[in-house]
Amino acid sequence: MIGWRHPSLGTVDRTRPLSFSFDGQRLTGFAGDTLASALLAGGPRILGRSFKYHRPRGLWGMGGEEPNAILDVTQDGLTTPNVRATTMALREGLALRAVNAAPDAARDRFALMDLAQRFLPAGFYYKTFMAFGWMRWEPMIRRMAGLGRLDPAHQPPAQSPGRHVSCDLLVIGAGPAGLAAAHAGATAGRRVWLVDEAGKPGGSLRWRGGEIDGAPWEEFASRTAARIEEAGGRVLTDTTLWGAFDHGMFAAWERRDGLPDRHWRIRAAEVVLAAGAIERPLWFARNDLPGVMSSEAALHYLHLYGAVAGKRIVVGCANDAPYATAAALSAAGCQVTLVDARPETPQAPEGVRLIRNARIDAARGLREVGAASVEGEHIDCDTILVSGGFTPSVHLHCQAGGKLDFDSAIDALIPRSATSDIRTVGAANGAFGLAAALQQGHAAGGGTGTAPRATGEAWAISPERPDPTARGRIWIDPQNDVTLKDVRLAAREGFRSVEHLKRYTTLGMATDQGRSANFAGLAAMAALTGRTIPETGTTTYRPPFAPVPLSVIAGLRRGDTFDPPKRLALEPRHSASGARLREYGGWLRPAHYGEVEARAAQAEALAARQSAAIFDASPLGKIEVQGPGAADLLDFCGYVAMSTLEPGRARYGFMLAENGIVHDDGVVLRLAQDRFIVSASSSHVGSVRLMLEEARQDRFDPDRVFLHDVTAQWVTLTVSGPAARALIEGSGLPLPDLPPMGVAQVKWKDAPLRVARVSFTGDASWELSVPARHGPALHAALDAARAAQDARWIGMEAVMILRAEKGFILVGKDTDGVTMPQDLGWGGPRNRRQDQYVGGRSLFTPEAARTDRRQLVGLEVEGDPLATGAHVLAPGERRRSAGFVTSSYHSPFLQRPIALAMIEGGRHLMGQDVTVFHLGETRRARVAPPCALDPKGERLNG
Template sequence: MTGHRIGTRGLLDRSKTLSFRFDGKTYQGFQGDTVASALLASGVRIFGRSFKYHRPRGVWGAWFDDPNAIVDIKHGGVHYPNCQATMTQLVDGMEVRSVNAWPTAQKDLKGILDLAQRFMPAGFYYKMFMWPDWHLFEPMIRKMAGIGTLSADVQDDFEAAILHEHCETLVIGGGPAGLTAARAAAKAGKSVLLIDDHPDFGGSSYRYPNDAAEGPSYWVAEQLSAIEDAGGRVLSSTTAIGVYDHQAVSIVTDRGLGTAPVVRKLRPDNVIVATGAVDRPVTFSNNDRPGVMSLDAGAEFLARFGVLVGQQIAILSNRPDAHDVAAQLENAGAKVDLLDPKSDPAKAIGYRNLKGVRVAGHTYPCDTILASAGLTPLVHLWRHAGGKLDWDEGRQTFVPSTGPDWMRVIGGANGTYERSAVEEEARSAALNTSRPERHVYSISPLLPNTKNTEGRQWIDFQHDVTLKDVALAHRENMVSVEHLKRYTTLGMAGDQGKTSNIAGLAAMADLKGQRIPEVGTTTFRPPFVPVPLEAYRGASRDTQVAPLKRLTLEPEHRALGAALGEYGGWLRPAWYGGDDEQSAVASECKIARDAAAIMDGSALGTIEVIGPDARAFVNFVYYNTMSNLKPGRIRYGFMLTESGLVFDDGVIACVDETRFIISCSSSHADAVMAHLENWRQDSFDPDRVHIHDTTQNWSTVTIAGPKARAIVDALGVLDTLDDFAHMTLRFGAFEDVPARVARVSFTGDSSFEVSVPNSAAVRLWQRAIAAGKPHGAGPVGAEALVVLRAEKGYIIVGKDTEGETMPHDLGFGAPRLRKSAAFVGDRSLHTENANREDRKQFVGLSVEDGEPKLPIGAHIVTVQNGERRSLGYVTSSHDSPTLERPIALALVSGGLGAMGQPVEIYHMGKTRRATITPSCAFDTEGARIDA
C-alpha cells in the first residue's frame, strides 16, 4: 500500500475537485494540491527517471528541495518544460508527462542503461569518447544530454511586470520565525514586507504544530492579521531568488501556469532571512529507490495535503524530533518503525516498489523510508550577500557566521530549531537588538561511510552521482570541492545541491582524512530556485531594453524640417529640408565646406574623470600618452581592450591636474563608462578616482567650416577668440550660464564645440542659426557629417574597424613603440599576431574617372590557383560632393605598404578595379583646420 488521503487533513479546498492526466492516465486532486501531492495521494510512486542511468525516481522532498520529480506540463495549448512537481500547483485539465523516460516513467525502455553502469562512472565521457575523434560522438551525446524537452507551443503574448520597490525591513520566509519577526518589526513602526514562496504562510507550523488549542492555522492567521493591521505587507507565492550589490534583492511572484510572473527589485534597509532548513539524505545502499523520502517530506505531505505517504514506514534519522514525526504518522494510521541507522549500514530492499529495509542484519518490511541525516540551513541568500559560514559540530552542518550588518539570519536558516529560541531570535532581529546565543542542539554524525562499499549509494539523485563516483574523483586527484563538483556534476542538478552538497563534502573529507570544514564549500549563486524564463524576459526588450535617447534640441530640429533617425541609440537629425536624402546631403556638405555646418553634437559621450589619481588613470586607459597633457589642451586617442583591439576613439581634454573630460563615440558612451569603471575598481584606489557620465547634463552646438570663427565670435561666449588654437579648451559664459568651448574638428575644417547646460541649449541653437545665416551657414545632419569625415579619412569605430583592428593598423603605431608606462592592452600589441605583415590596415580606395562608387562590403580579392581569396573589404563609400568623385575607405591586408597599387574588387558576382590610396582624400596638408 502506498500514499492515500487521510480524512479532512491539510490546507485543501476539497469542494473543488481537479482532474488531470499523468503519462496518459487520468487522476484527480483538490484545489490547493501540487502535482506531486495529488499523484502521491493516488498511489503513484515513480515520477521520472534519473539523468544518466534512467533509474526510477520518486519524490524525495515536498518543496524546492526535491531533485527527482521533474515533469513537463501542457495546459491551454502551452508547453511548460521541466516543472518541479512538488512546487507546481495543480490546475484542472493539465496534461503532465514524466521527463527523461520513454514511453513512461513506469516503463522506461532506456532503463536498460542501468545495466551498463559499471562502464559509465563519473567523467567517463571525458575519456571514453576521445578516440578516435570526439566529434564523432558529440551529436549523440548532446542529444542525450539534459532532461525534458522544449516545444514551439509556448506562450509569448505576456511579459513579467518589473517593479522597483523599497521597504525598511524585508522578511524572507513566512514560517514561525518570519511571521514573528515581521509582526515585531511592523509593530515597531517599520515598513515591512513579508514574503513566502508557498501559496499559504506558516512554513513548518503545520508539520510541527505548537501547543495552541486552536491549531497552527489560527496562529498563522493571527500573525498575518497583526502584521497587516500594523501597516505591513505580505506576499505569498513569492521567492527571493538572489541578493546583489548595494543591498539589492530580487524577488519573483509566480502566479501559476498561464499567468506572467511579477519581478520586484528591492533595496531594503534591512533583510531578515528566515528561509528555514532542509533534510539531508542518509547515504545507504539503494537509497534512491522510489519510496525513500525525507523525514520532513513525510510530515509536510500529511500536514499540508492530508497525504499519508505510506502504510508501513521505516524512519532512519539522527534527529531528536524524529519521535514526534513518528507519532504523527502513527496517529494517521501508519505502522512506523523508528530505526537507528548509526549502528550498522542500511540497505533498501526492492526495485520499483520498496519492500523493506535491512538494518543491523534485520529486515523490516516497509513501503516507505523516511530518512534524515540532520538539517541543512538554507544559507544561500546569506552567502549571496557575502556572509561567511562556520561548521557547527553539534548540528553537523554549516551555519551563518560573520556577514553584512544589514542582514540577519534567524530560525532554521540559522540552525535554530527550538520554537521558543526561534521566536526570541526573530524578535531580536526585528528590533535590531543584540543577537541571542544560538541554542544548544546536538545530533550524532550520520555521514557517508566510504569504507562501506555494499551496493550503490546515491549522493546526488538527479545526476546519478554515487559514493563510488566521489571515491573515483579522489583517486584521480579531483579533491578540490570545485573540481569534485565539475568532474562528477555533484550539486549541479536543478536543486543546486540543496540535498547533496553536505553528503558530497563529507565523503570527500572522509577520503582525505580531513574534517568537513577543511574541505570547504562550493559557491552559492543566484537564482535560489529555477525561475520561469518570463521573469527574465519581462519588459526589457525592443526599445525598452535600450530606450531611445532624445536630444534636448529635438523640437528645434523638427521645426527645421529634419528627417530624424537612430544613430548610436540617439534620435538625431539625419538631414534637413525634404525627402530627397541625396540632394539634401550634397547641399549640406557644400554648406559645411563653403561656409559652416551648425550641428547638434550633444549625443557625443561626455565623461568626467576627477580625483588625485585622475592623470595616472587616463594615461593607463588610453593607448596614447596622456600623462603630459597640459591644462587647457586636448588630445585625440584610442581606448583598447586587453587584447589590444580598438575599443573606442575620441578626444580628451585636461581641465586641471585632477579633472579630465573624455569625449567618446555616441554609440559607445555606456560601454566606455563600464570599461572605465571596471579599470577604476580593478587597478586604482576608488577613493582617488571618480568617474561621472555627464552626457545628458550638457548640450553641444558644433560650428565647423571656414566661417565658424566669425559665427562663434558673434555668440559672445568668449571675450576673444585670438590665439585659440586647434585642440585647446576654454571656459566662458553664454548669457547667464557657464559654457565651455573646445577646438575639435570631425570635418577637417576649423571647428568649435560650444557646450552649455541643457536649460540654455535652445537659446544657443537659435542664436547660432541666426548668426550663421548671413554667412551662408546652416544646420547639417548626421548623414552629411559621415561624408565629411570620410573625405578626411577619419574613422568611425565599428564601421571602419573590425574585431581584429589594432591602432597601428590605422596608422597610429608610435605609442606602442614609445610609451613606456603600462596601459590597457599594451602587451597584446607586441604578440606575433599583432606584428603580422598581412594584417588588415586602413586605407583609401579610388576608382577611375566616370566609374560609380564602390559598394560597401565589397571584397578586395586576389586570385590564387584559380580561386579568389579576400584581402579585405570596403568599410565606407560615398559620392563626395566636395571632390565631385567617389571616395572609399577599406581594410586591406598589408594596405599601408601598397599605396598606388591597383586591386581587384569583387561584389555580388561582379569584378571592378580600384587603386589603394591614403585614407585622407581632402585637404591632405590640413591647412583648413586652423583657418
C-alpha cells in the same frame, strides 16, 4: 496508489476539482494543489526514473530540494520540460509525463540498466573513454543522457519584464525569522523588501502553526505586511531569489500566474537571509524506494493540502521535529510507528508506537516500500518518513563571499558572521526553534526593544551520519544514482578532494544541486579519510540557487526590443523640426531634416560650409575620469599621452586593443588637474569604459582614480560653420574666448555650461554641453538665433559628408580589424613614447612594420561618387584586391566626389592612378591625401 486525501485538512478548494493526467492516467486534484500534492493524494507512487540505473523514484520533498518528481508538463499543446512537481501549481487539463522513462515511469524499458549496476560504478564514463576509445561510446551515452524532452514548438514569451529596484533592507525568506526582521525594519520606517519563494508568507508556520505575541501567527504576518507597505516596501511571494552578485546586487525570479514571469535586480543597503533549512534523509539499505519521504514534507502536505503520504507509516529520526509529524498523521487516522535513534526521547504522541534507541536497517519492497526492517524487526508499512537532521540553506551567504563554521551541536555548517554583507538568521543560522528565530530576526532587522514572543522550546537534535561501512545499496544522491559504495570507491582511487569527489561520482550535480546529498557525501568522505567535515571542506556555491528559465534572464530579444536604441533627450524637439530619425552607433539620431534624404543632406552640408549648422552631439561619450591617478590611467590606456595636457585644453587620441589595433578615437578634455572627460565615439562608450575600468582595477589604485559614465546626463549641441560664433552670440549664451581645442566651464541661467572648441567638421565649431534637464532651453536659445544667420539644423548624413571632406575617420567604417594608428598617419606617438601603454608592444612587431600595410588615403574620381566597399585593385594586377573604399560622397561645397580608402602602401601611391572594381565594373581614380578641404586648417579659426 498509497496516498490519500483527508476529508477536512488542508486549504485546497474542494469545490473546484481540476482534472489532469500523469503518464496517460486520468487523475483529479483541487484548486490550490501543487502537482506534488495532487499526485501524492491520488496518483501513482512511481513518478520517475533515476538518471543512470533507471530505478523507480517517488516524491521526496516539498520545494527546491526535490530530486525525484521531475516532470514534463504539457498545457494547451505546449510542453515545458523538467518541471519540479513541488513548485508548480496544478491547473485544469495539464498532461504530466515522467522524465527519463519509456514508455512511462511504471513500465520503463531501461530498468534493465539496474541489473548492470556492478559494471557501471562511479567514474565508469572516464574509464570507458580511456580504455575503449571515446568516439565509440560517446554517441551512445549522449543518446541516453538528459532528462526531459524539449518541445521545438514551445517558444518562450516575447519577453519577461525586468525591473531594477533598491531598498533599505532586503529580507530573503518569509518564515518566522524573516517576518521578524521585516517587521523590525518596517517599524523603524525603513523601506523593506520581503522575498519568499512560497505563495504566501509564513514559512514553516504555515504547516506547523504557532502563536506570536499571544495571537495566531497569521496576525503577526498580516501586521508585518501592512507595515512594510506603509513604509514604501514590498512583499514578493512566488519569487526565488536565485543569486548574489558583485556590488550588492541580488537577482530574483517572480512567477506570476497568467502573466509573464518577472525578473528583479535588487540592490539593498542591508540584507538579511532567513532561508531556513533543508531536512536530511536517513541512510539505510534501499533508502531510494518510492514511499521513502522527508518527514517535514509529509507534515507540509498534510496540513496545507490534506494529502496524506500513506496509511501504515514508519517515521525514523534522531531529533524532535518528526514528533509533530507522527502526532498529526496519527490524528489523521494513520497507523504510525516512530523509530528514534536516541535512548532518551520525548513522550510518544498519542496513538503512536515509539521505538527508542533503534534505527531503520533497510526498506523492503520490490518497486516501492512494503515494509521496514528496524533492528532486525520486520514492520509492515507502506511509507517510511525520515529525518536525519537539518542542513541550513547558506547558499546565498556563500555566493556573497561568506565563509562557514561547523556547529557540532547540530552537525551542520553555518555562516561565519561578518564574512559577507549578509546577516543570516533563524534555521539558516542553526536556530531551530520559534522563539530563537524570532529573536535573531528582530535583531538583524534593526529592531529595538523586546523581540516578538513565542512559546515552545527549540528542537533537540542529534543528527545522524551515513555509515560508510554499512552493507547494502545505500543512496545519497537519488537522481544521479550515487551510493555510499561510490564514495568508498572515490576515496580508494584517490579522489578525496570534495571537488574531485563531486566530479568523479557526480554527487550533488543533479537538478536539486545536492541539497540533501552533499552533507552525506562530505560526512562519508570525512569518515573514510579520518578527517573532520571542516577539514574535508565544501564545494563552491554558485548561482543560480535554483534552476531559472533562460527566458526569464534573457535580454530583450525580439523585433524592436532585440537591441533597443538609446534615445536623445531632445528627440521630440528634433521630430517637431522635421527630423527623420535613424540609428547611428546605437542611438536614434536625426539623419536629415526634410523629406528626400539625398537632397536634404546635400543642402545641409552646404549650409554648414557657407553659414552655420547645429547638430545634436549628445551621444558622444562623456566618461569622467577623476582623481590623483587619472592622468596615469589615461596615459596607460591611450595611444596619445594625456598627462601633458593643460587644464582647459582638449586633445585628440586613440585607444588601442592589446594587439595594437585601433579600438576607438576621440577627444579628451582636461577640466582640472585631476579631472578629465573622455569623449568616446557614441558606439564605443560602453567598451571604452570597460577598458578603462579593467585597467583601473588591475593596474592602478582604485582609490586614486574613479570612472563615471555621464553620457546620458548631458545634452551637447554643436554649432559649426563660418557664422557659428555670431549665432551663439546672438542666442544670448556666454561665449568664452577660446582657441581651437580649448575648454571652459561657465554659468548660463544658473546652469553649468561647458564650452569646447572641438570640430568634427573642419570648420570653427563649439560644443555646448548642459545637464539634460536644461537641454530644451539650450535648444530653444540656439533655434531662436538660427534664422538671423541663415543657419540650419543638420542630421548625421550631412555630418558624414563634412567629416569625410576633412578626412576625419569613423572607427569601424574607415578602419577594420587590422588597422593600426600608423596606418592612419599617426605614427608619432609610437616613435616618441618610452612608457608602457595598452597595445604599445604590438606596434613594433614585424607585422606592424610592414611597408605594404593598408593605409588611409583619399581618392579623386570624375563623374559619380565611388561605391562604398568597392575594391581597389593592386597596381599591375587584374584580380587581387589591395584595399577598399571606406567612405564616399558627393561634396556640395567642393562640387565633386570625395572618397576615403584603405590601400596597401597607399601613401607611396600619392598622385598615381588606381583601378576601382565594383560589381563587374572598373573605374579609374587618383590617390590623394585624405583631407580634401582646407588641409592647412585655416577655417578652424572662424
